[in-house]
Amino acid sequence: MTNKKKALIWLIILAVSLAFIIWHTVRWHKMGVHAKISESIKVGKSYIAVIYNLGLMAALGILLGFFMEKVTQVIGYEVKEIKHFEDEEPAGARTGAAREGKAR
Amino acid sequence: MITFPGIPGLEGVEISMPLLAFIGFTVGIVSGFIGVGGGYMLTPALIIFGFPANFAVGTGLAHIFGNSIVASLRHRKLGNVDIKLGGLMVCGTIPGIELGVRLLNWCEEIGLVDEMVLGASLAILSFTGAFIFWETRRSKRKMDEIIRRGERLPKDIFVSGISKRIQQINIPPLIYFPKSRSRISLWVGLCIGVFTGVLVGFMGVGGGFVIVPCLIYLIGVPSIIAVGTSLFQIIISAGFGAARHTMSGNVVIYASFIMILGACVGTQIGVLATRLVRGPSVRFVLGYSMFFGAAGIALKLASILSAEKVYWLNLTAKGFIIGQMFLLVGMILALVIMALMSRRGHHIPKWAESLVVKD
Numbered sequence: 001m002t003n004k005k006k007a008l009i010w011l012i013i014l015a016v017s018l019a020f021i022i023w024h025t026v027r028w029h030k031m032g033v034h035a036k037i038s039e040s041i042k043v044g045k046s047y048i049a050v051i052y053n054l055g056l057m058a059a060l061g062i063l064l065g066f067f068m069e070k071v072t073q074v075i076g077y078e079v080k081e082i083k084h085f086e087d088e089e090p091a092g093a094r095t096g097a098a099r100e101g102k103a104r
Numbered sequence: 105m106i107t108f109p110g111i112p113g114l115e116g117v118e119i120s121m122p123l124l125a126f127i128g129f130t131v132g133i134v135s136g137f138i139g140v141g142g143g144y145m146l147t148p149a150l151i152i153f154g155f156p157a158n159f160a161v162g163t164g165l166a167h168i169f170g171n172s173i174v175a176s177l178r179h180r181k182l183g184n185v186d187i188k189l190g191g192l193m194v195c196g197t198i199p200g201i202e203l204g205v206r207l208l209n210w211c212e213e214i215g216l217v218d219e220m221v222l223g224a225s226l227a228i229l230s231f232t233g234a235f236i237f238w239e240t241r242r243s244k245r246k247m248d249e250i251i252r253r254g255e256r257l258p259k260d261i262f263v264s265g266i267s268k269r270i271q272q273i274n275i276p277p278l279i280y281f282p283k284s285r286s287r288i289s290l291w292v293g294l295c296i297g298v299f300t301g302v303l304v305g306f307m308g309v310g311g312g313f314v315i316v317p318c319l320i321y322l323i324g325v326p327s328i329i330a331v332g333t334s335l336f337q338i339i340i341s342a343g344f345g346a347a348r349h350t351m352s353g354n355v356v357i358y359a360s361f362i363m364i365l366g367a368c369v370g371t372q373i374g375v376l377a378t379r380l381v382r383g384p385s386v387r388f389v390l391g392y393s394m395f396f397g398a399a400g401i402a403l404k405l406a407s408i409l410s411a412e413k414v415y416w417l418n419l420t421a422k423g424f425i426i427g428q429m430f431l432l433v434g435m436i437l438a439l440v441i442m443a444l445m446s447r448r449g450h451h452i453p454k455w456a457e458s459l460v461v462k463d
Contacts, residue, residue, distance in 0.1 A: 032109065034357055053346065053357045054343060064368035082328060084259055
């Protein structure tokens with residue numbers, strides 16, 4: 001299976017996961033569940049709000065981050081490492097050296 | 105328009121959903137490019153569009169937490185994240201955030217939270233922005249000279265000697281960071297971390313607009329590694345700050361959710377643009393963003409201090425905050441376009457040659 005096909009499969013999985021999270025968040029907002037979670041802070045259960053808020057944003061961040069990565073892979077845009085120092089080897093050269101058994 | 109029924113303190117607050125997503129998108133581009141969370145644009149924007157200051161701070165931090173994860177994942181792919189250095193600074197940031205949040209809650213109790221948050225933002229943005237402008241103009245002149253001599257341009261160059269002096273502070277233990285090729289005392293890293301933490305907790309920012317200049321000028325990290333490392337650090341600092349603000353009831357998670365949907369696209373554009381530019385480009389955009397942020401905040405602060413009697417001040421502040429987002433995005437996209445034109449052999453202005461990477 002080519003890298004592009006693998007990326008496409010991952011893209012679909014991530015898209016479905018994101019769609020679920022988006023549906024869940026909109027639904028809970030409309031049902032007033034988010035407001036109830038905010039109220040739980042007043043009764044000493046702030047851990048519920050912390051876990052939910054951070055968990056939601058972390059899940060979105062990770063899923064969206066990987067989703068966008070797979071999008072660029074599927075459209076064929078190659079993302080190479082940046083060479084920050086003049087004496088740095090490009091990523092391809094390191095791979096080549098490792099293949100030839102010259103890596104330390 | 106969306107409302108937040110049932111959340112005390114937000115009765116009557118209405119905000120447009122596309123506006124929230126657009127704020128996220130533009131802040132995402134800038135955030136991915138210059139390594140800031142974007143809170144110093146986000147917090148005043150949310151205040152200007154009707155959020156009480158404490159909610160603006162907490163909601164902004166929750167958004168910055170999520171968006172920094174998106175940006176860091178991409179920066180890591182590009183080799184821009186020094187995890188060891190970021191980890192050291194985080195150890196100082198976390199206690200700093202606790203101090204900052206307590207300070208903010210105290211300001212809210214005495215009824216001066218808007219003035220204090222905006223005033224502190226104004227002072228720090230003005231000073232840091234002015235220094236960055238001064239240093240980057242000198243660096244660019246040096247790069248222009250290199251071009252005139254026909255020599256190969258480095259990816260980054262900066263003229264401030266502060267980092268060399270800081271690296272000479274030999275209070276053990278000294279730690280070497282191979283990714284950034286810099287060595288500093290553990291205590292220096294922790295002190296910078298505590299300072300940024302206080303700003304995070306108090307101002308509702310990720311701390312990036314202080315972290316990036318500190319990494320570049322105090323520790324001597326190349327600008328684009330400073331961008332990626334800053335965003336990595338902001339995950340931890342903004343996450344801790346968002347947790348702390350959630351416990352104070354200051355986070356509107358639905359607003360953060362909408363903003364990150366816009367930000368995820370903008371962040372990719374901003375991060376990938378760092379492949380096409382040199383260090384001074386990042387610092388110029390950082391300096392401009394601070395200048396515009398300070399000007400917008402000054403207008404809003406003047407409006408608050410005049411007890412909102414001068415209507416045009418508030419209106420001008422709103423226009424400025426929105427306008428600066430467009431301008432910064434325009435600057436970044438202009439740099440990207442010039443870099444792509446240069447790579448295809450087209451002519452670009454002479455002043456831009458030292459700002460973009462041709463190959």
